Amino acid sequence: xxxxxxxxxxxxxxxxxxxxxxxxxxxxxxxxxxxxxxxxxxxxxxxxxxxxxxxxxxxxxxxxxxxxxxxxxxxxxxxxxxxxxxxxxxxxxxxxxxxxxxxxxxxxxxxxxxxxxxxxxxxxxxxxxxxxxxxxxxxxxxxxxxxxxxxxxxxxxxxxxxxxxxxxxxxxxxxxxxxxxxxxxxxxxxxxxxxxxxxxxxxxxxxxxxxxxxxxxxxxxxxxxxxxxxxxxxxxxxxxxxxxxxxxxxxxxxxxxxxxxxxxxxxxxxxxxxxxxxxxxxxxxxxxxxxxxxxxxxxxxxxxxx
Amino acid sequence: xxxxxxxxxxxxxxxxxxxxxxxxxxxxxxxxxxxxxxxxxxxxxxxxxxxxxxxxxxxxxxxxxxxxxxxxxxxxxxxxxxxxxxxxxxxxxxxxxxxxxxxxxxxxxxxxxxxxxxxxxxxxxxxxxxxxxxxxxxxxxxxxxxxxxxxxxxxxxxxxxxxxxxxxxxxxxxxxxxxxxxxxxxxxxxxxxxxxxxxxxxxxxxxxxxxxxxxxxxxxx
Numbered sequence: 001x002x003x004x005x006x007x008x009x010x011x012x013x014x015x016x017x018x019x020x021x022x023x024x025x026x027x028x029x030x031x032x033x034x035x036x037x038x039x040x041x042x043x044x045x046x047x048x049x050x051x052x053x054x055x056x057x058x059x060x061x062x063x064x065x066x067x068x069x070x071x072x073x074x075x076x077x078x079x080x081x082x083x084x085x086x087x088x089x090x091x092x093x094x095x096x097x098x099x100x101x102x103x104x105x106x107x108x109x110x111x112x113x114x115x116x117x118x119x120x121x122x123x124x125x126x127x128x129x130x131x132x133x134x135x136x137x138x139x140x141x142x143x144x145x146x147x148x149x150x151x152x153x154x155x156x157x158x159x160x161x162x163x164x165x166x167x168x169x170x171x172x173x174x175x176x177x178x179x180x181x182x183x184x185x186x187x188x189x190x191x192x193x194x195x196x197x198x199x200x201x202x203x204x205x206x207x208x209x210x211x212x213x214x215x216x217x218x219x220x221x222x223x224x225x226x227x228x229x230x231x232x233x234x235x236x237x238x239x240x241x242x243x244x245x246x247x248x249x250x251x252x253x254x255x256x257x258x259x260x261x262x263x264x265x266x267x268x269x270x271x272x273x274x275x276x277x278x279x280x281x282x283x284x285x286x287x288x289x290x291x292x293x294x295x296x297x298x299x300x301x302x303x304x305x306x
Numbered sequence: 307x308x309x310x311x312x313x314x315x316x317x318x319x320x321x322x323x324x325x326x327x328x329x330x331x332x333x334x335x336x337x338x339x340x341x342x343x344x345x346x347x348x349x350x351x352x353x354x355x356x357x358x359x360x361x362x363x364x365x366x367x368x369x370x371x372x373x374x375x376x377x378x379x380x381x382x383x384x385x386x387x388x389x390x391x392x393x394x395x396x397x398x399x400x401x402x403x404x405x406x407x408x409x410x411x412x413x414x415x416x417x418x419x420x421x422x423x424x425x426x427x428x429x430x431x432x433x434x435x436x437x438x439x440x441x442x443x444x445x446x447x448x449x450x451x452x453x454x455x456x457x458x459x460x461x462x463x464x465x466x467x468x469x470x471x472x473x474x475x476x477x478x479x480x481x482x483x484x485x486x487x488x489x490x491x492x493x494x495x496x497x498x499x500x501x502x503x504x505x506x507x508x509x510x511x512x513x514x515x516x517x518x519x520x521x522x523x524x525x526x527x
Contacts, residue, residue, distance in 0.1 A: 057321045059388035061328055090320045090389045175317075228316070274322070 033079045033286035036267045038168070039217035040192045045110060047261050047286040049082030050075045050279065051223060051272035057090035067274060069099035074276040076106045078283035084195075084221065084270045085134075086114035086145050087126055093133035101135055111136050112193075112221065112270075114172060116145035120152030127160075141193055143170035147178055147185070154189060168192035174223055176204045186212050195221040198266070199231060200259045200303050210265040219267035222260050226271060231256060238306050247295060248288030253278065257285035259299050262292070315500040321389040323501045329385055330453040330460060337380065337459050344373060344458025348437040348467055352430060355419045355474050363418050363477070367411025370468055373458040375404035381461060396493070400461070403486040410479040417477040423526070425519035429473025432512060436467030447505050465490045466512045473519055484520070488513050 033046040050072070058064035072083070085092045093113075100109065113130050115123045127142060142160070144153045150171060157169040170193030173182050186194060186209070194213055198205045199222070213220045226232045235252040249255040253271070260269045271282045291299060334341070347369050354362045378400025387394040410416040421429075440463035441454040457463040465487035472483055491513040498506035 054320060054322055057389050058325050059321075059329060059385065061325065061332060064325060064328065088320075088391075090391060274324075 031284070031287040033283050034261065034290070036219075038192065038219045038267065040168070040190075040219070045219075045268055046079050046081050046283070047266075047268055048080060048257065048283045049084055049110075049112070049221070049268045049270040050080055051270035052083065052085045052092040052096060053089055053223075053272050054228070055272040055274045056085070056092035056095045058095055059091050065095055065098050066102075068095050069102045070276050071273065071279050072096070072099035073103055074279045075283065076103065076108055078280050080279075080283050081108050082110040082112055082221075082268050082270065084112040084223075085130075086116055087130055088114070088116045088145060093130055097133045097135045105135070109136070110141070111139045112141040112143065112170075113139045114143045114145035115153050115157070116148055118149050120149040120156075123149070123153050123156045124160075127156075127166075138164075139166050141168040141170055142166045143172045143193060143195055145172055147171060147173060147181060150185060154185075158189075168219075170194055170219075170221070172196070172221075172223070176202065179204065179209060183208055183212060186216055186218065191216075191218050193219045193221055193267075195223055197224045198222045198260060198263070199225050199227065200256055200300050201231065202227070203300070206263070210263060214265045220265050222266055222269040225256055225260050225269045226253065235303070235306070241302055243298070246289070247291045249285070251281060253281055254285040255299065257282060258290055259296060261286055262290040262296055315496060319497070319500045320391075323503060325389055326497075326501060327449055327453045329389065330455060331450065333381055333385055333459065334452055334454065334456070341456045341459055344456060345437065345441075347373065348433075348457040351467070351471055352433055352437070355430065355433075355471060358419065363416065363475075364411045366419060366471060367407045367417050370471070371404040371407035371411065373464055374400050374407065374468070377458065377461050377464050378404070381459070396490070399486050399490070403483070406479060406483055406486075410477060410483065413479070415477065416479055417475055419471065419474045419476075421474045421476055423523060425523040426474040428515070428519050429470040431470070432473065432515060433467045433470030435512070436463040436465075436470060440466070443505065443508075447503070461490060462494050462509050465494075466509070469512065469516045473516065484516070488516065 033048055035044040036047045037044055056068050058068060075083075083096060085096055087093065100106065111134060113127070113134070115127055117123060117126050127139070131137075131139060142157050144150045144157070154169065154171070157166065160166045161169050170191055171182065171185055172195035173179065174197045176197060182194070182196070185191070194209070196205050196209055198210070202224075210220065232252055238252075240249070240252060240255060244250075244255050247258050249258050257269055257271065260266055273279050273282065351366055351369060354366050378397045382393050382397035382400060387397060437457050441456050443455070444451050444453050455463050457467050469484065469487050472480060475483075491509040495506050495508075495510035495513070498509070
């Protein structure tokens with residue numbers, strides 16, 4: 001595993017263009033989240049986004065749809081921008097569309113979608129359908145979900161980017177799968193974003209993918225930061241160490257998110273939640289101090305030893 | 307699917323337990339008071355199997371076919387498929403089961419519910435469990451009554467009662483009629499297990515007892 005020293009930490013941050021920017025908050029307003037640059041464009045994004053895997057798949061349930069809309073509202077109110085989804089996530093796409101419509105189509109939205117079909121020719125139609133569900137004129141980012149039919153889908157996505165129909169192109173994986181192929185694609189194609197699983201216990205991405213993203217100037221989206229809730233559930237009964245206060249982590253969720261965001265190659269983490277208080281707590285993790293290299297190792301060791 | 311061995315059952319779960327059980331609440335609210343009719347139809351099935359009046363096979367098959375078609379359309383296709391895209395491919399299997407039942411009921415000598423061996427009697431017990439016990443489960447598992455699974459409205463008790471009734475049946479099509487309810491209960495049990503729901507063992511147990519009863523009958527032959 002690659003050990004992050006202070007020197008490599010600063011070097012990687014500079015190389016990735018993901019330098020940390022702390023915007024000034026308006027008086028009385030909640031502190032604004034840390035902003036990170038998308039290396040390929042310089043566009044600044046808040047470092048915490050909103051995932052929708054499982055949490056937004058509520059079907060036609062009107063009560064739960066309204067709850068999701070409240071989560072989206074709280075996310076934007078806290079300063080968030082990126083919402084990520086996929087055609088694989090059941091009804092999540094129409095539920096996002098419902099929430100956005102209810103909120104009057106917030107301009108802050110950064111829409112991150114995926115194409116997920118093994119029939120390569122169906123990609124454009126699927127993206128069009130996803131766009132209808134969201135109710136957006138175009139997606140900011142479209143990623144090839146789990147590298148399914150990636151060669152043809154990447155061709156499609158790069159052509160769409162060239163035509164201005166999407167702004168960024170990316171690929172995704174999760175839970176450490178297919179990292180070899182993932183790396184090959186990162187080396188061979190000018191991707192804007194890569195999405196992968198990374199957290200205080202799943203650190204495989206530190207070895208090759210995160211340094212490569214910095215080297216190739218690719219933004220990194222981190223999925224499953226809480227291992228689909230398993231990590232936070234596991235830590236729930238444990239005491240947060242006193243020194244967590246030094247980095248402004250008041251909960252285990254913030255502790256984990258701060259660990260993720262402090263990696264210099266990481267652009268945005270996308271925790272998913274059904275709760276308004278949790279979405280605020282998540283975005284708040286991107287405010288205040290982030291751990292340095294030494295603190296990161298202390299955090300990882302603490303969780304490992306629990 | 308690449309690296310399939312790295313996937314756990316939980317990785318295929320697309321929704322939360324709350325969403326799953328609220329789906330039953332919404333379906334019950336939308337279907338009420340049809341529950342009374344489907345429960346009455348279920349009890350009538352048991353009476354028909356016990357008394358065996360003329361053309362009982364036709365009427366039992368007709369009722370089950372109608373309820374499979376209804377559950378496949380109203381619950382699986384219209385509700386469950388919204389949160390689980392895989393169910394869109396499963397719902398037609400309920401339509402196929404309805405068709406097979408209808409064919410079995412209409413064909414001369416297709417279905418007769420004349421088995422009175424141990425498996426047949428066990429079947430009637432399973433049918434009664436699906437009819438009577440299943441709707442009573444919610445408080446045992448800390449859920450509201452409004453999430454009750456009722457025969458002819460929800461798939462699990464429909465499949466369980468059907469299997470029970472089929473254990474009393476004879477006819478050329480009978481072996482074929484077990485497949486879809488059994489596969490459904492396996493899928494449902496695994497889904498509940500992935501959700502960490504303690505009720506998961508019920509559909510799996512019903513399927514296992516049915517298979518064991520069929521095996522016993524075969525051995526006894």
